[in-house]
Amino acid sequence: MKLHDDPSLRERVTPERVTAGLDQSHLDWLEEEAIFILRETVAAFERPALLFSGGKDSCVVLRLAEKAFKTKGADGEYKGRLPFPLLHVDTGHNFPEVIEFRDRRVAEMGERLVVGHLEDSIKRGTVRLSHPLESRNGHQTVALLEAIEEHRFDVLMGGARRDEEKARAKERIFSHRDSFGQWQPKEQRPELWTLFNTRIKPGEHMRAFPISNWTELDVWLYIAREKIPLPNLYYAHDRQVIRRKGLLVPLTEVTPPEAGEVVETAEVRFRTVGDMTCTCPVESPAANATEIVAETLKVTVSERGATRMDDRTSDASMERRKKEGYF
Numbered sequence: 001m002k003l004h005d006d007p008s009l010r011e012r013v014t015p016e017r018v019t020a021g022l023d024q025s026h027l028d029w030l031e032e033e034a035i036f037i038l039r040e041t042v043a044a045f046e047r048p049a050l051l052f053s054g055g056k057d058s059c060v061v062l063r064l065a066e067k068a069f070k071t072k073g074a075d076g077e078y079k080g081r082l083p084f085p086l087l088h089v090d091t092g093h094n095f096p097e098v099i100e101f102r103d104r105r106v107a108e109m110g111e112r113l114v115v116g117h118l119e120d121s122i123k124r125g126t127v128r129l130s131h132p133l134e135s136r137n138g139h140q141t142v143a144l145l146e147a148i149e150e151h152r153f154d155v156l157m158g159g160a161r162r163d164e165e166k167a168r169a170k171e172r173i174f175s176h177r178d179s180f181g182q183w184q185p186k187e188q189r190p191e192l193w194t195l196f197n198t199r200i201k202p203g204e205h206m207r208a209f210p211i212s213n214w215t216e217l218d219v220w221l222y223i224a225r226e227k228i229p230l231p232n233l234y235y236a237h238d239r240q241v242i243r244r245k246g247l248l249v250p251l252t253e254v255t256p257p258e259a260g261e262v263v264e265t266a267e268v269r270f271r272t273v274g275d276m277t278c279t280c281p282v283e284s285p286a287a288n289a290t291e292i293v294a295e296t297l298k299v300t301v302s303e304r305g306a307t308r309m310d311d312r313t314s315d316a317s318m319e320r321r322k323k324e325g326y327f
Contacts, residue, residue, distance in 0.1 A: 022293075027222055031064065034210035036194070037173060038068040038157065041208045042083055044198040045155040049114065052086040053094075054102035055273045056230055057159025060219055061210055062086075062105075063228050065157075085112040087156065089144045091136040092119050093254050093276045101231040116147035133254050135277040145181040148205060155198075155206040163215045164302060173212050179203035216271070216303055217296045224289035236269050236287045247280040271303040 038061075042048055050065060052058045070078035086106060090099070106113045118136055121127040121143045129139070148156070162169045170185045174196045177183055189197045200206060211219070223230065240251040242261050248268060249255050254277050257263055268281035269292070286292045 022221070024221055024225065027218065027225065030211070030214055030218060031067070031222070033213065034061070034064045035068040037208060037210040038065055040196060040198075041155055041157055041174075041206075041210075042069070044196075045206070047151070047153050048084040048155045048157060049087040049151070049153045050082070050084055051088065051156055051158035052102065052106070052113070053088050053273070054098040054105065054231055055159070056219060056223065056234060057161065057211065059105075059228050059230055060214075060222055061157065061159045063222075063226055064210060082111055084157075085114050085151075087114045087116070087147060087151075087153070089116045089140045089147065090118065091140050091143075091275050092117070093136050095231070095233060095273055095276055095279075097233050098231045098273050101229075105229065114147065114151060116143040118143045121146060133256075133277065135275055137275040137278050140275075141181075148181065153205060154200065155208055157208045157210060159211055160207075160209045161214050161216075161219075162212050171207075171209060171212065173209050174198055175207040175209065176200070177205050177207060181205070183207075216299075217293065220289055220293045220296055224293055231273065233270050233273065233281075235292075236267055236285050238265055239268050239281060240264070241266050241268060241281065248283065249280055250276065252276045 050058075050061065052062055065082055066078040069082050070080040073079050088102060102113075118127060118140055121139070122129065126146065127139045127142050129136070147153075160168050160171065162171065167185075170188070172188045172191050174189065174191070175183060176187065176189060179201070191197075198206060214222075222228070240263050241248040242251060242255075242257050242263055243249075244258075244261065248266065251257065251263055266283055267285055269284045269286055270279065270281045273279055284292075284295060286295045
């Protein structure tokens with residue numbers, strides 16, 4: 001009999017035992033690097049903002065920002081306020097659980113939240129939808145650039161990582177955007193010996209990625225270690241879904257079933273969250289961060305590749321959107 005066929009051995013191999021055997025010392029280095037980048041960003045620019053959607057990556061960056069700019073009290077809570085506002089672009093098709101978590105978390109921390117509403121861009125006529133249920137994910141670029149112009153932000157800090165997608169792997173830690181908010185991959189600035197060129201001309205701005213060198217596994221290890229709160233849809237729950245093109249499409253008012261499709265209830269969790277029209281869950285029983293760490297050790301497809309319909313339109317879909325100003 002093979003060892004993995006022994007039920008008694010399988011029972012003893014728990015997620016807790018798997019994660020306990022992992023060397024997590026690299027998290028301290030990644031944390032130190034991210035805090036350094038955050039402090040360098042705030043020192044180099046006049047009007048920074050931190051992108052906060054309520055997603056797991058932005059929650060990690062928010063915790064890192066607390067460590068960089070706040071004082072930790074005896075009760076374990078971080079005291080003081082961040083020296084910049086939080087910014088979120090609301091497409092109007094975000095998951096209600098995420099918006100509720102975003103507002104609650106910001107209120108608990110006492111921080112300032114700036115929200116750019118895509119609905120306002122539609123009313124102004126700067127965004128035009130081909131039909132009401134069209135995915136708004138790509139259109140949020142317009143609302144983002146309008147928010148940058150309105151509030152005169154000169155740098156946005158966010159949780160994009162190089163392991164997420166091919167186009168994001170081309171990013172530098174400091175990503176220059178021209179006066180139109182556009183990104184040119186061939187004009188990325190060299191970043192040798194952690195020396196950053198942060199100079200910009202009037203009308204230009206930067207995007208800064210403190211966790212650029214992190215992986216999905218690093219993020220979940222850090223969430224587990226720091227006990228970072230997240231929206232509950234990141235963990236296993238029952239949800240009505242539709243199987244479509246190899247993905248599980250969540251049943252919502254903006255993603256109804258098509259002719260001939262069957263709605264079923266499955267135990268799922270989300271690896272990433274975004275616009276409801278293009279973000280899909282995966283089947284999973286993982287109910288906490290430790291179990292997700294154990295599960296992430298086995299995955300072979302990136303979180304965007306496994307869950308995002310908008311990235312499947314073409315291999316260059318993300319790079320095209322980023323050139324237009326997408327985060």
